[in-house]
Amino acid sequence: MINLHTVATANGYKASIMLEEVGLPYTVREYDLVKGENLTSEFLSLNPVGRLPAIVDHDVHETSAGKPLSVYGSAAILLYLAEKTDQLLPRTAWARAKTFEWIGIVSGDVGPAYSGQFVFNIVAPEKIPYAIELYNRLCLRMVATLEQQLAKTHYLVGDEYTIADIIAYPVATVSMQRFPGNLDAHPNLARWAAEVGSRPAVQRGMKVPH
Ligand SMILES: N[C@@H](CCC(=O)N[C@@H](CS)C(=O)NCC(=O)O)C(=O)O
Known part of the structure; x- marks a missing residue:
């Protein structure tokens, strides 16, 4: 258990x-x-x-x-x-390494960009234009990175649904949605999010804890 x-x-x-x-x-x-x-x-x-x-x-x-x-x-x-x-972890060396790479990108680059964007735009008692601009620009780069990848491949790592997609999905649908227009302005990201979001396990997981 x-x-x-x-x-x-x-x-x-x-x-x-x-x-x-x-x-x-x-x-x-x-x-x-x-x-x-x-x-x-x-x-x-x-x-x-x-x-x-x-x-x-x-x-x-x-x-x-x-x-x-x-x-x-x-x-x-x-x-x-x-x-x-x-x-959910590919077997070939190439796809396995690319899965690790996307896990690192989402954890180390995309996630912290959106955390910083949220903190400086919403939470901070003092609005600091430099920090807001810095994180807004960083978020735009991150969402563009995902969009470019998903214009080339069906899932983040080729044709196979992997843990790279699982780690990225909540960021795309929760964190990026706070940043106006993000999914709507990125058709490949929106296509991927709709497909991943239609998986029953993803729908159940997005309800835990609520
Ligand atoms: N690198 C961690 C980040 C975890 C994280 O930021 N957790 C937040 C909630 S989303 C938290 O527990 N914050 C409470 C705190 O920092 O005291 C991960 O990917 O899971």
Whole structure:
């Protein structure tokens, strides 16, 4: 059995979509970040970073007497579950490396660009034009990168639906949607998002925790 510790955000949905896609049974615990539930000693003992999502896999222990395996972070969770179930990770060297590359792009470039854009446009009490302009431009570059790729390939890595698509879908439909006109102005991204979003596992995962 796997426990999913999560929140209703793009990062949380990446993990719940993956669990739905691979078909492993799991329980869900939702955290209230405003109340600081992610900073309790109980949660920090399984993830010292204190962020969500994280999973605990009770089938795997470091030693026979040790505690169950915990894995933090959407990219690590997707890679772990893909390897555990032998699903959604291509076998050829080229496609496998490109899948890793897209996991890195979405986690390290696209996600932080949209986080910064949200913080400086919406959350920051003081509106700093330089920061707003910087992150708005960065987001436009990121969405253009996805659009260019999806103009060339059906899914992010060729013809095969992979964990690269799973990690990118919640960003495209939650984070990018906050940035007006993003999907509408990018037909290949919109085509891909409609197809990925029609998968039953994706629809179920996008409802976890709600
Ligand atoms: N690199 C992580 C980022 C996780 C992350 O930013 N989690 C946010 C929610 S979406 C969080 O837990 N924030 C609470 C905090 O930073 O205290 C991932 O890809 O999963």
